[in-house]
Amino acid sequence: MTEKIIMKYEDKKDLYTLSGYESTGGYDALKKAIDMKKDEIVEEVKRSTLRGRGGAGFATGLKWSFVPKDSGRPVYLCCNADESEPGTFKDKWIIWNNPHLLIEGILISSYALSVKHAFIYIRGEFREGSEILNKAIEEAQNKNYLGKNILGRNIDIEITVYRGAGAYVCGEETGLLESLEGKRGWPRIRPPFPATKGLYQSPTIINNVETLANIPYIILNGAVRFASIGTPNNGGTKLFCVSGRVNRPGVYELPLGTNLREIIENYAAGVKDGKKIKAVIPGGSSTPVLKFDEIDIPMDFDSLIKAGSALGSGGIIVLDEDTSMVRSLYNLSRFYAHESCGQCTPCREGTIWIMKILRRIYKGDGKPEDLDLLLDICSNIKFKTVCPFGDAAVIPVESFITKFRTEFEEAIKKTIIIPRQ
């Protein structure tokens, strides 16, 4: 059994309370960190090869080093808890079960980056989660872990929990900042990047919940030990959220580089009713789908990129042999058409067009030229939008159609019947 970082004490019932968390050695990392130099912490995180767990997999330490030291403006830290990628529920687990770990991670990061005010942007639907966080913050404040003069030292850090209003696009970092500023959640054009001009035009670091939850372990146990878990340049563990047609869906913390088939068969206890796997979406709906013969693959950022997919947020969605790919894709495209913010042309018009064509195919009114049209629309959206939403919206369409083209062609010719549930 390999070492766990975030879910180590998952069986402990009172982990979400301060006393429960402290009994597992909680806030020791913070005590250690405030004795360290700020640059030392950043260096430690760099050495740990920790990569952003939100989806893009950008090196966290490198991101931190982009913050200008002499901008004359306050630095902000935003924790991105707007977890809305279909198939992903790892941040939810952390917030509900181990909120103090996140808070400790935020506090250490804030100290390292000289942040006085950190924000947790939590998705609107996580009302309960925001209450849990607020309660945890209050507990920590009472014990002087955060607030003014933390642990008797001259350090002030404040954390504010901000609830979004339920838009997927606000999980995109600049959309998040706009929303946090109280505006419409429309992503900004870059440059300038948030690290130089983010929240209120000040340098801002935006990190995912899981990324920040890894920080206390790195401080406490050292970068080398963290990097030794996982594969080279993909240090640490990852929370994999397995869903779909499996016997035991749920969150599993495993080292990066764990084999995908192993995750499905050993941890999620295989496919329901002994069916065969048809396809697996490896990292949330915005990553290219893998066919049944492509799933013998180590789950880390680099291996999946090499295989033409991406680790994304680690939301593994398993589709069995009975699943209709046409229906699944129509379902996904509906999500993207609904969530497109409407700011830029290709995404606003393209996502709904894709959805309408797929709906037609699904309902049996497809035309033979539709598939090529869909791929052409995808190429017209890809890399031409303000934010990565457009790319995310076309990735499943492109991968589903190229990898399962015959199924789509049969659906257009009406030689197969698509189950309607």
Next chain:
Amino acid sequence: MRVVIDGKVLEARKGETVLQLALRNNIQIPYLCYYPELTVSGSCRTCLVEIGLQKKDKIEMMPKLQIACGTEVADGMIVITNSDTIKKTRKAMIEFLLLNHPLDCPICDQAGECKLQDYAYTFEQNKSRFSEDKIIRGKKDVGERILLYSNRCVMCTRCIRFEKYISGNYGLTILKRGVYSELDIFFNRRIDHLLSMNLVDLCPVGAFVSKSFLFKQRAWFLKTVEAICPGCSKGCNIYLDYNNNIVYRIRPRFNEKINSHWMCDIGRLTYKWLYHRPRLTENKIRDRVVQAPEAMDTIANTLLKNKDKVCVIISPYQTIEELLMIKKLADYLSLKVMVLFKEDGKEIIFPKFTIPADRTPNRNGIKKIFSQKIEKIENLDGYDTVILFDYSPENIIKDEFRKIKEIIIFTPFNDNCLFENVSIRIAGTLCFEKEGSFINQNNKQQSFKPAVLTNINEYDILKGVYKRVSGHSEVY
């Protein structure tokens, strides 16, 4: 700074964007959401270009296409705007924009001067691959002078940015999300401010239309002449759009120092002066229509007979040229000169635009020509005869004029000063009907050209009167 666009080496200014540089050098890059003076939005994605940056000795192309409107120039930058990728992209963006566009060009006011229409032709987007149902949005009455056809909107947000930064009214917003997004005003917050009609010019498509121009004329029939707005002392530069001797519309003409790209609604509707009151088209002595020579003779005789008791009352709506001729006449006969004008309005201040309190176009011209001696009409006692130049669009003649024995009036309006003591009525022209110039509040003299041709020429009558009075045969 050197930037290469499509192989052409161009000298770039620091801080300008690729799009500005290209437009300055006549390289066509399509754009919808960009508008000078407004912030960059970067949302229409039609100006996407390929950009390469100088990295040491080689040029590194950026992996993604970049927006020309939001990318600042850098030394050694390479911009490609005519590759096949770019051509395909532009065509695709126009296709996307047309998907849910109603294509109601035949009944749209903007047709003929619509950016979307132009681009659809330019990029040969003449056949739609879209066979689904379109999304339909409504028509909205959003202000006193403007209408919003949100169905035609392309979400460029120029209007929203205008409302934020130029008018400061914050009246517009986008409701809903994604393809269902819809431009609308905030609840009960109609756009009635005096810059509202700029939204009509600003809108690249026909989403905002002006109520006064709606369905009046097709854009391709309109001819245009450059002129100066007579609405106030700001002296906004304008275009007069006319056809068949009828002015249909006034649009602002860019002048960095005076009005930028904007003008106020008061000025925009000044063309209505031509039509809102009955016009005087013929010269009359009492009720008899007379030809110009007879009118000149009569006026000259009246003046010579009784020149000590003649007062000239001029109007700040007159051009510099007319005022100079009046000055000559008045100086020759040493006549008293006074000015007829309305009380000042209130100065109206927007974040980026000010409407001055003085709502007449040429008061500074009067000051300059007659030096400061000129005074407002206060006391007409002691004068038998008044030569009254009344060009004000509002009827502001006071009862004091009833006491005068004889009035000679130059006016464009037939309902002006119908007192019994008016002996001679000379038909006048409005500034849309003649050439001339005004001096604005900042002492800048600006000339304008006529949009409407008439056979009325009160300047010749003035000249004739001066010739007859002075005996000079040549007058300039």
